[in-house]
Amino acid sequence: xxxxxxxxxxxxxxxxxxxxxxxxxxxxxxxxxxxxxxxxxxxxxxxxxxxxxxxxxxxxxxxxxxxxxxxxxxxxxxxxxxxxxxxxxxxxxxxxxxxxxxxxxxxxxxxxxxxxxxxxxxxxxxxxxxxxxxxxxxxxxxxxxxxxxxxxxxxxxxxxxxxxxxxxxxxxxxxxxxxxxxxxxxxxxxxxxxxxxxxxxxxxxxxxxxxxxxxxxxxxxxxxxxxxxxxxxxxxxxxxxxxxxxxxxxxxxxxxxxxxxxxxxxxxxxxxxxxxxxxxxxxxxxxxxxxxxxxxxxxxxxxxxxxxxxxxxxxxxxxxxxxxxxxx
Amino acid sequence: xxxxxxxxxxxxxxxxxxxxxxxxxxxxxxxxxxxxxxxxxxxxxxxxxxxxxxxxxxxxxxxxxxxxxxxxxxxxxxxxxxxxxxxxxxxxxxxxxxxxxxxxxxxxxxxxxxxxxxxxxxxxxxxxxxxxxxxxxxxxxxxxxxxxxxxxxxxxxxxxxxxxxxxxxxxxxxxxxxxxxxxxxxxxxxxxxxxxxxxxxxxxxxxxxxxxxxxxxxxxxxxxxxxxxxxxxxxxxxxxxxxxxxxxxxxxxxxxxxxxxxxxxxxxxxxxxxxxxxxxxxxxxxxxxxxxxxxxxxxxxxxxx
Numbered sequence: 001x002x003x004x005x006x007x008x009x010x011x012x013x014x015x016x017x018x019x020x021x022x023x024x025x026x027x028x029x030x031x032x033x034x035x036x037x038x039x040x041x042x043x044x045x046x047x048x049x050x051x052x053x054x055x056x057x058x059x060x061x062x063x064x065x066x067x068x069x070x071x072x073x074x075x076x077x078x079x080x081x082x083x084x085x086x087x088x089x090x091x092x093x094x095x096x097x098x099x100x101x102x103x104x105x106x107x108x109x110x111x112x113x114x115x116x117x118x119x120x121x122x123x124x125x126x127x128x129x130x131x132x133x134x135x136x137x138x139x140x141x142x143x144x145x146x147x148x149x150x151x152x153x154x155x156x157x158x159x160x161x162x163x164x165x166x167x168x169x170x171x172x173x174x175x176x177x178x179x180x181x182x183x184x185x186x187x188x189x190x191x192x193x194x195x196x197x198x199x200x201x202x203x204x205x206x207x208x209x210x211x212x213x214x215x216x217x218x219x220x221x222x223x224x225x226x227x228x229x230x231x232x233x234x235x236x237x238x239x240x241x242x243x244x245x246x247x248x249x250x251x252x253x254x255x256x257x258x259x260x261x262x263x264x265x266x267x268x269x270x271x272x273x274x275x276x277x278x279x280x281x282x283x284x285x286x287x288x289x290x291x292x293x294x295x296x297x298x299x300x301x302x303x304x305x306x307x308x309x310x311x312x313x314x315x316x317x318x319x320x321x322x323x324x325x326x327x328x
Numbered sequence: 329x330x331x332x333x334x335x336x337x338x339x340x341x342x343x344x345x346x347x348x349x350x351x352x353x354x355x356x357x358x359x360x361x362x363x364x365x366x367x368x369x370x371x372x373x374x375x376x377x378x379x380x381x382x383x384x385x386x387x388x389x390x391x392x393x394x395x396x397x398x399x400x401x402x403x404x405x406x407x408x409x410x411x412x413x414x415x416x417x418x419x420x421x422x423x424x425x426x427x428x429x430x431x432x433x434x435x436x437x438x439x440x441x442x443x444x445x446x447x448x449x450x451x452x453x454x455x456x457x458x459x460x461x462x463x464x465x466x467x468x469x470x471x472x473x474x475x476x477x478x479x480x481x482x483x484x485x486x487x488x489x490x491x492x493x494x495x496x497x498x499x500x501x502x503x504x505x506x507x508x509x510x511x512x513x514x515x516x517x518x519x520x521x522x523x524x525x526x527x528x529x530x531x532x533x534x535x536x537x538x539x540x541x542x543x544x545x546x547x548x549x550x551x552x553x554x555x556x557x558x559x560x561x562x563x564x565x566x567x568x569x570x571x572x573x574x575x576x577x578x579x580x581x582x583x584x585x586x587x588x589x590x591x592x593x594x595x596x597x598x599x600x601x602x603x604x605x606x607x608x609x610x611x612x613x614x615x616x617x618x619x620x621x622x623x624x625x626x627x628x629x630x631x632x633x
Binding site: 106127130299300304 | 377381383385430433434437438439440442443444446447448449450451453454455457458564565567568571572575604605606607609610613617618620621
């Protein structure tokens, strides 16, 4: 267990270092591409924190991403609100957490687990997207809201303005690193251990005095809050918000990022998000309707060939070579 | 929420009749249309999700395939009725392939089933789009015009739809309660190991039951095709609603299926008049979540589990 922790921290440090030196070799456009991918990586990590630790799959996680995005857009676009960026982020996180807490309360305390939870969250995602399209007086309907200003705020007398590529990249990279590290320390500590116990046998965990529904609810709410944060960051960087951001396709893409990167590793999903988005851009440039088709194939392939994600290839090869050597 | 309700105005209510009665009957018939469709789509899900414990997210695509089968037959010059006969066959073929290629290997891995069937759903949607092209596909109903009921006039096709749905449901009830295959299914549901012990081939029973559910969903797609917008992506709406039918109604009985359909379909139809369809959908979802919180085993199954 301790070597596993050390390995994780080592890989984490390497990733942070790579992210740190990347601006020296990349131009402005490449920086923004990686920055946006990192935001989606944060989103993937938020899903992994819930799915990886509890084993319960949320099929509408983009709803929280979208809720965060829309709240951020509405707050920053309203000139009457001072400290728009800061209040927007707080509002986005709180809004996503609030919705998750309400839905989670009814589901977890109602004894809804497993597939039932997946279905209800799937419907939640469908409805969020429909609401974003049809409530056009607030959300701008199909075309969404445009002209969202970049994040700017004062901290300790210095003015932080993230309209340039490099500062925004550093800001996002720092937030992603801090949040991923925080989620990892939560999930490897006592909290995560209890969650694993609940996943293995909820009745036994409850008999040992753990309030399982409450633990699940808090984990789900935290996960949604981080998804909301990712949504808020994304709309400020992209400058627009659209119904797709809360849609079913994004909800399923984030599942693929987590599944490919390796469920329960927190770092894997971030890397999965970055690499799969890269692939998506390349494939979509040939034919836009090809991507969902390939996405479908990836789902089927993951289930049958790589149930533990891309990173498991390494472990499999290692065991393969070991058994070869033993045979000789 | 497809199918679109038929408003009293579009049904050409004559001024001599009392408006309130007209409105009531029309709303009731609209609700009945939706409930019939939901029952047929939910039946397959009640089999796979409720009884076999398989979360099949490609179930909505059986509806889509059924609707496209009607469109395809009509576009080749065939009649609607020929298309309606082809719809359940198309659903059954897709369902059978899905069961054989994917689902039977994943009975012990629920989350993997969710992911794999969602992948299949995306593949089918894009496959249909690549084959038939973008845009909504026109499907003409076999009978135009309306039928004069005493208190209101109502589109004749919708009445036929309700009739066919009811007959199908009756047929399913008879199949399950009267035939030897129905007996096999009930045995496997009650106790899989024991069923194997008395010599029932449970794998085969599962496969046939799954294919059967897919065929009924395909029939529902064919029936709804003239009323709905036929698109490769149309399945997801039916998927979400049908799951709620099964969750709210509880699994294991036809009564639960009917109760769930009446709850979801009735509420949706009534709300559709007052507010926008998306908001109506959201309220139905919330009501369903609250209903599940209050009666975890379904509306119909009091304390049977």
